[in-house]
Amino acid sequence: MEKTATDRLKTVILLLAVAGLVGGIALYAAGRGDIATLVWFAGVVPALAALLVEILRSIGRGEVGLDIVAALSMSAALAFGETLAAAVVAVMYTGGTFLESFAEGRARREMHDLLSRxxxxxxxxxxxxxxxxxxxxxxxxxxxxxxxxxxxxxxxxxxxxxxxxxxxxxxxxxxxxxxxxxxxxxxxxxxxxxxxxxxxxxxxxxxxxxxxxxxVEEAQRSKAPMSRLADRWSLGFLAVTVAIAFAAWWFTGDPIRAVAVLVVATPCPLILAVPVALVAGLSRAAHFGVLIKGAGPLETMARIGTLILDKTGTLTDGRPRIVSIDSHDGMGGDEILRLAAALDQASKHPVAQAIVTAAKARGLVLPVPSEVSEIPGDGVIGRVEGHEVIVGGDGFVAGRVGGQAGAHPATAAGSVLVAVAVDGRMAGHLVMADPLREGTAAMLAGLRREGIGRILLATGDRADVAERVSEGLGLDGVRAGLTPDQKVLLVLSERKHGPVMMVGDGVNDAPALAAADVGVAMGARGAAASAEAADVVLLVDRVDRLGPGIEIARASRRIAVESVVAGIGLSVLGMIAAAYGYLTPVQGALLQEVIDVAVILNALRALRITPHAMPATPSATGA
Known part of the structure; x- marks a missing residue:
């Protein structure tokens, strides 16, 4: 609610500033310059008051931002009667802060909505x-x-x-x-x-x-706030601005020149170019199924050096699949699968449903079973086309047909073994596992090319399963058997290598996602906890969207920096011209608007970013 109230206040202040500027210009054109001055003044005061409050809050946090330059220019313009220049600056500043607030959006909902399950x-x-x-x-x-x-x-x-x-x-x-x-x-x-x-x-x-x-709550409270890119330029720009304005006043004795310098120096290129580029980047990333919750996470995402991946549902699909069918009495693999799936239609067990799905994917026609009896947790017995069929755990099925469960290499590899018996004989085994997502190796190689120096696997699963899944992927480390708090510790310990991104989908990943510099959740099928705790949500069930997301974030930040450098360079040239008396405060404000338009047009190039290695189906809705 507080965030919503702040956004509404910024909207009201922007509307007042715009109304003051437009109304004053209309009155001035009608020959009522005295009233126009009052209207411009009235439009500036709310913006300046809100700006001073924000400056005091920033100083209380030990921060020095661009707000000081804007406050100086508006205050000086009002003090020396340049109300039109002050009104122009007020509109541009409030417009910039409103746009930045829009870019940030709502990073997270209330904690009671975080865990909807x-x-x-x-x-x-x-x-x-x-x-x-x-x-x-x-x-x-x-x-x-x-x-x-x-x-x-x-x-x-x-x-x-x-x-x-x-x-x-x-x-x-x-x-x-x-x-x-x-x-x-x-x-x-x-x-x-x-x-x-x-x-x-x-x-x-x-x-x-x-x-x-x-x-999750503790990790979010302890997480360092994301700094604005623009603020990291602010101290140097402030020093240059004050030095040029003071020099202009000192050497000429004309305070209006100092006002003109301050007006030209109003950091609109920083205030506008950065959020425009980042908002465009957010929009572009969403087009590819990557929802980034604000400009701060996008900017941090562009500087990631270490990536930590969960296993289940992230590197793997998270659903059991048949990886092989072993026949023991000459029956064909498709026939074993058909009979097992036909019987499993009567069971709601997730493994049974996975077997039915696999059979239908192969185009097998499944008859309706009869005389079905399910022993929860063990298996299913019934008749299919006149045959007695038993499907279940190896020990359960072997005991029913008078045999013994034997050792199978699939069990040691962390897979699930489903035995199938037909008419009192062991027909074969369905070997099921949670396979690696297709294209995972190529995705990780692409992330390496994007500058990710370290890639780790962190899972609560067994070590043997984690090692088998990650074999050949070239990871920098595998951490298995981790509890949620141990995942948080891993994230914190990896910060020595640079900003850390954590990718996961389960409830157990939520604390680590909240603690990471950028948390990424698999939002299509992941738990609500992980989606709410994360800074980025992959809207489609495809981890290969991570690479394009990072590429878009880095390109957006690069465009923002380019716009800032160009805008500041032009502003400095304008300040020098104003210091020499070539620009009045109003002319300086208009020049600043021309610079603003130029940097905004450049920042909008982020809308055309196209990732180089883009997986198929490049839209969030079509994947």
Whole structure:
């Protein structure tokens, strides 16, 4: 709300300044110069008052910005009766700050909107029935019902025979895990199987998910604010301006020359060119499916030196896929897949659904199964076209057909093994894994060319799985088995190599995204926590958009710097001319407007930036 009120105030001040300038010119043309002077004065005062307040706030933060030059020029113009020049400066300054505010936008929503997937209520067993209660009323020892698809609201122990949980948002483990009675279930994980009971062991505020929320808040509070590119030029420009204005007054004794110098020196090239170029860059990046939350993150994105990538859902697709089919009795791979998928149509298990999807992708026709019986967490039994088919875990299926589960290399490699038996015989195995995204190696090579010096993999998954996925990618390091706070520590430790970008999609990535200089979230399928904590959101489920995003950010910043250098150079020449008496304050203000137009036109070149290595489907909507 505070941000909205500030934006509204800036809009009102800009409208007053414009009304004062236009109204004064109209009155002056009508021969009412005395009233015109008052109108110009009235239009300048709100802008100058707001400017002085901002200067005091900046000084309180230990910052010296361009606002001082603008305040000096307006104050001097009013003091020496050059109200028209002051009105022109007021319009250009308020227009520039309004544009900059527009460029920044709303970087983040309120924290209570950050985690939209957080459950607010839970279903508790009480006196032989069920009741819905707020999370803050759950006590350790309460027995809760977790329905299929529910998010586990608090940490607890499984109180049913089995539970099947999707923990990818918390640990990065892409495939669901089976928990037996008494096993610990973390809050924030999702029930991917049948309904089960949970015995609460912690209060909601002390649970895993609440701890991640606190980590996000702490990381955002401790994150250094992003400085404006324009302010980094301000001190030197201020010194040059004051020196030329003082010299003009000292050597000529004419204060109007100093006023003219200050008016020409009003830093509109800095105030306007930088936000215009960056706003254009934001628009251009969004065209390619990269939503950057403001000019500050875009500018910082252009200076990134270290990239840290999450694994599941970022480097990998985040969904299990069939990577091979092993046949044991001569049955063809497509036939094994067809029978397994036909039976799995009756199951809501995520692995079963992945098998059905794979079969349909191959164009296989799936008959309707009958006499289906599902053992949650183990497998499915039923009949397909008269055949008895069993699909499930290797041990479960082997036990049903009188065999023994044997060692399989896929298990050691971190893949999931789905056994398929037909008519009492082991027919084969479906090997499923979370594969690397297509084009990942090329994407990383492109990022290297863009100047990213270090690229690391950070995941909560097992070390063997992380090593297998990252093999051949040429990463500078692999960090596996990380908790959310350990990811934050990794981000902070990597800052010694320069600004750090963190890319992730899960709830467990949100604290690290908030702590990084630039956090990037996979917004298409990622958790709300990561999208809200991040500075950049990839609107399409393609990490290869990262390269074009960085390229656009760097090109936008380069254009902004070019505009600033050209604008300052022309302003300095104008200040020298004013110091020698060749420009009056009004002429200086008009000259400054010509410079403004020139630098804005140059800054708008950012709208035409085209990344060199652009993946297919170059629009956010078409990907």
């Amino acid at each position: 957080v459950p607010r209520m839970a279903t508790r067993h009480r006196n032989g029935g069920l009741e819905d209660v707020p999370l803050d009323r759950i006590q350790p020892g309460d027995r809760l019902l977790i329905r299929q698809g529910d998010v586990v609201p608090v940490d607890g122990a499984v109180a049913s025979d089995t539970a099947f949980l999707d923990t990818s948002a918390l640990t990065g483990e892409s495939l669901p895990v089976r928990l037996s009675r008494g096993a610990e279930a973390m809050s924030g994980s999702t029930n991917a199987g049948e309904a089960f009971d949970l015995a609460a062991t912690r209060l909601a505020k002390e649970s895993t998910y609440a701890g991640i929320v606190r980590l």
